Amino acid sequence: MPNELRVNEIFFSIDGEGKRAGCLAAFIRLAGCNLRCSYCDTAYAYEAGKTMSVREIVGAVDGWKNITITGGEPLGQEVHGLLEALRSHSVNVETNGSVDVAPYHGYPHVFFTLDYKCPSSGMEAAMLEKNFRTLRPRDVLKFVVGTVEDLQTARRVCEACEPVCPVYISPVFGKIEAREIVEYMKVERCEHWRLQLQLHKYIWDPEARGV
Secondary structure (H helix, E strand, C coil): CCEEEEEEEEEEECCCCCCCCCCCCEEEECCCCCCCCCCCHHHHCCCEEEEEEEEHHHHHCCCCCCEEEECCCCCCHHHHCCCHHHHCCCEECCCCEEEECCCCCCCCEEEEEEEEEHHHHHHHHCCHHHCCCCCCCCEEEEEEECCHHHHHHHHHHHHCCCCCCCCEEEECCCCCCCCHHHHHHHHHHCEEEEEECCCHHHHCCCCCCCC
């Protein structure tokens, strides 16, 4: 089991979205991503990173209960060792929907925030369909939407997969108005959806890192 990972940054802030939105957390941003979404706001993590041991990473977040592992695409690296070392924490793994999450279902302290990449991302073809049929109640299914077509895709996927977990709809910052999403939800009676805004982009500069 690998004892080292490429880490882009470690920082401390609030979770800006998802079911822990507004809660303090330690963030471990791993380097590297297999997708190139049109709206990506962390392109700086595609390549840049330094090698750290699992022990160093865990030491850097010592004392924090909530941990968010993000990227890039964190499951692009072998993270079993890191997840095992974080068993005393509550861990949210943010993953892009293209990597099989089933091998990581055995960790009771871990939940997944699983993206479905809608058409405007340019990456919908990379989605791994079985991921969205194996979501558990503690996981999160997230759609980042920039167009009405994206909203229609989210509704189609939800109808096909019937997720048992919370479903979050997040607008691409600056591309679609939140009120437009609400109107769509009302018309289509998407009562199981939860609109979310990326809190960190309203509190700090949208381009700021480490917040």
